[in-house]
Amino acid sequence: MRVPVYIQIHNRIKKEIESGKWAVGERIPSERKLAEDFDVSRMTLRQAIQTLVDEGILQRQVGSGTYVASSKVQEKMSGTTSFTEITEGQGKKPSSKTVSYHIADPSMSEMEKLKLEDGDQVLRMERIRYADDQPICFEVTTIPTTIVSNLGKEDITSSLYKALEDKAGLRLGDATQTVSAMLSSEKIANLLKVKRGSAILRVRQVTTLDDGRPFEYVRSQYAGDRFEFYLER
Incomplete structure (x- = not known):
C-alpha cells in the first residue's frame, strides 16, 4: 500500500x-x-x-x-481517563461520529509508539466525541491491524475495549498519557465548533495489553472551555 x-x-x-x-x-x-x-x-x-x-x-x-517543540515538564498521574465513563459520570449521554476509518501504513511516530516493524499496517480512525450532542473532543486512534483483524467496524468504533475483551479474548493492561495545551487549528475549530485559535487540551495516550504489547495510540484534542481533567491522588 x-x-x-x-x-x-x-x-x-x-x-x-x-x-x-x-x-x-x-x-x-x-x-x-x-x-x-x-x-x-x-x-x-x-x-x-x-x-x-x-x-x-x-x-x-x-x-x-x-x-x-521543547520537552515538557511531566508529572506521573494515577489512572487513565475514559471519555465515556467521565461523560456518563456527569449525567450526560456520550456519542461519537466517525470522520474517517481506513487501513494504512504507519507513520514513524506510530511505528515507535506501537513498536511496529516494517511491513506492519494499522487501522487509523478519526472520531468526534460528543456529550449530549455537543462536540467535546476530536480523536485520532491508531491500532495494529493484527489486533483487530477479527473485529468488525461497529465493534471497534462503539466500544473497542469491550470488544477486545469479550470477542477477541484479550485483557487490557496499562496506559500512559501526556497532557499539554495548544491552540486549535482551523480544522479542529470547525469540527469542535469553536473559534480558530481557541484553547485546546491535547492528550496523547498509548494503551497496552496485559502482556505489555501496545495496541492503541490515541491523539485527542479537547475543547478547552468544555472539558477539564480531574485527578485524585
Whole structure:
C-alpha cells in the first residue's frame, strides 16, 4: 500500500529534526518554503506539519511561525481517563461520529509508539466525541491491524475495549498519557465548533495489553472551555 504523501513528508521532517537539522526551540522554514523544497502542494505540506504539531513534535506560535517543540515538564498521574465513563459520570449521554476509518501504513511516530516493524499496517480512525450532542473532543486512534483483524467496524468504533475483551479474548493492561495545551487549528475549530485559535487540551495516550504489547495510540484534542481533567491522588 502506497504511503500517503503527507505521511512521507511527516517522516522526512521528523528525521531531519532527530538528526539535528533544526534544534529544539528553532523555527523551521515557512510552509511555502517547505512545500517548494519537498515539491508538494501547500495543503499537503500543511497536513504533514499539523500531524507533527498534534504529536507534540512541532508547536505553532501565532504570528511567529512553527518551532521544534521543547520537552515538557511531566508529572506521573494515577489512572487513565475514559471519555465515556467521565461523560456518563456527569449525567450526560456520550456519542461519537466517525470522520474517517481506513487501513494504512504507519507513520514513524506510530511505528515507535506501537513498536511496529516494517511491513506492519494499522487501522487509523478519526472520531468526534460528543456529550449530549455537543462536540467535546476530536480523536485520532491508531491500532495494529493484527489486533483487530477479527473485529468488525461497529465493534471497534462503539466500544473497542469491550470488544477486545469479550470477542477477541484479550485483557487490557496499562496506559500512559501526556497532557499539554495548544491552540486549535482551523480544522479542529470547525469540527469542535469553536473559534480558530481557541484553547485546546491535547492528550496523547498509548494503551497496552496485559502482556505489555501496545495496541492503541490515541491523539485527542479537547475543547478547552468544555472539558477539564480531574485527578485524585
